Amino acid sequence: MLKRLAYLALCACAPLYAAPHLAPQRLQQLAHDPFWISLGHYETAKLGGWRSYVSDRKYFLAADGAHHPDAELQATVEALYAPASRGNQHAQCVYPARTRWLKAQLQLSDLPVPDCTEFKQWFKDVAPHSTVMIFPAAYLNSPSSMFGHTLLRIDQADVQRDQTALLSYAINFGAYIEGSDNSLLYAWKGLMGGYPGLFALVPYQQKLAEYRSLENRDLWEYRLNLTPTETQRMVEHVWELKQIRFDYFFFDENCSYRLLELLQVARPGLHLTEQFPLTAIPTDTVKAVKDAGLVERIDYRPSRERELLERAKSLNPEEQQWVLKVSADTQQQQSAGFKQLARDRQALIIDAAYRLERYRANGQERDPVQAQRSFELLRAINRNPPPELQIERPGLPENGHESRTWQAGIGTRGSQAFGEYGLRMAYHDLNDNAESFPLGAQIEILQMKLRQYEGNHWQLQQLDLATIRSLTPRNALLQPWSWQVTGGLERVPGRHDEQTLVSHVNGGAGGTWQLSDDVLGFALGTVRVEHNADFAALVSPAAGFDSGLLWKNPLGNLSLEAKGDYFTNGEVRRSLSLNQQWELSRNLGLRLSAQREFSKLATPENEVILEVRWYHY
Incomplete structure (x- = not known):
């Protein structure tokens, strides 16, 4: 009781x-x-x-x-x-x-x-004071990275004074992947929303190593003018999203779109996400943040790959061979041939060799032998230091052309005249304005072209789901593979000299070489699988080639390309094409395209088209 x-x-x-x-x-x-x-x-x-x-x-x-x-x-x-x-x-x-x-x-x-002990300790560790938007630039040899990426760095109060950004934290949104999907499966599942997306707040140094070193991407840092209160409000919301899953799609509900949502939490009244009803390309979202008046300063950090290539630029072919020898065996520094070189040239070679070793070590398990070589090269650098490496800052990523493209042109095929109208949802091909884009990069999503022939005859000429080409130059120090993949619907020469609409998937791999500062040459072996009503089989495979030149000239970009497909059923299809684009302005181009087609099923045909291309979002 x-x-x-x-x-x-x-x-x-x-x-x-x-x-x-x-x-x-x-x-x-x-x-x-x-x-x-x-x-x-x-x-x-x-x-x-x-x-x-x-x-x-x-x-x-x-x-x-x-x-x-x-x-x-x-x-x-x-x-x-x-x-x-x-x-x-x-x-x-x-x-x-x-x-x-x-x-x-x-x-x-x-x-x-x-008593919210867990949140209070986490918030104290992060100590949010200011915000920097990080843009790791496009990286050609990774399908998931060709659009670029954005994340946010959360700085503490004394970061700018003490230069301690590496101790900051990074807010990142990305696809959560279990297992090890290959690049093609990764791209497909990313397009179709096959991965969940998660927010994560991790040490910035960890993300910097991942993007700047492992993926060899230049970094752009956009310091935002968010107040400490606004930054803290945003970080509080990130705590709420811990281990919370979103749908993830490469082209709209992606890293950049989600970070725009966070900025709207930080500063209520911003209208950022409503600008992207269909796609959210990272460079477009950077433009939106900049146009909203949020950016107060921009800094640039070159990747290790760019630093290595810039150091190697001043070396002649013989000196570049010395880089390979010294990086493989540091005892080469004691050889008679190396000692005959001028001391300043030795310094450049050793520095390039050290950078090459660090580049090769990216993403690999620690190798004691390689680590020892790096240490010995670093000691040699300290004894004979090279001049400071000066890297010219490239054009800002957001200064490139807009991502969506409307096309309208007139042309002839054989004796027939036609008008052609097209729309590409995103976002760049080899002949587009290359300002702020790497030469040799192409990534196109949902490209559609309609033709209107004489007599008001309309037909679907092309519908590509995706076309990706990575023409990365090889050199004495680095030997990357070039590759391409595409799939969709297109017109090909058919029986009775008619064009047949076929569905196809094809890809290829090979090499690209820098023939001069503004000229690339490439050669790829290709494979193709095609469904064609003119063929007896449901699907027909082919092997072939794709080679050509790409020249960045005073007018714009010119490409000369030769392609061939040799089908197992005996069909042989070849083409020779030339494309030159004139840059009328950043978002307006005029393109002349000429092509000669050969096929066992049809007589050779010439096609010429002049089109206006308008880039906008």
């Missing part, structure tokens, strides 16, 4: 918390506030109402919170008044950004006070 009375007395003395009742009008007002919409990652659903980009059920407190911002808000308010004994599992600890905003909007002064 005494125990029961004591328990009742304890309950009577314990504080009681009750969530306030929100009038329907006030509830709807708050639920449709842009900041609450940003916290829930909501968008207007195609059939009306709302849907959240968050695909993880555990993010929501209300059963229908993914589609009803008002229900989620009401559930959150109620959860904030749960007993403080829930500790780190309390809604105030799990949703600090929601809590801060609702306390201010509803003037909640009677909330319980749970």
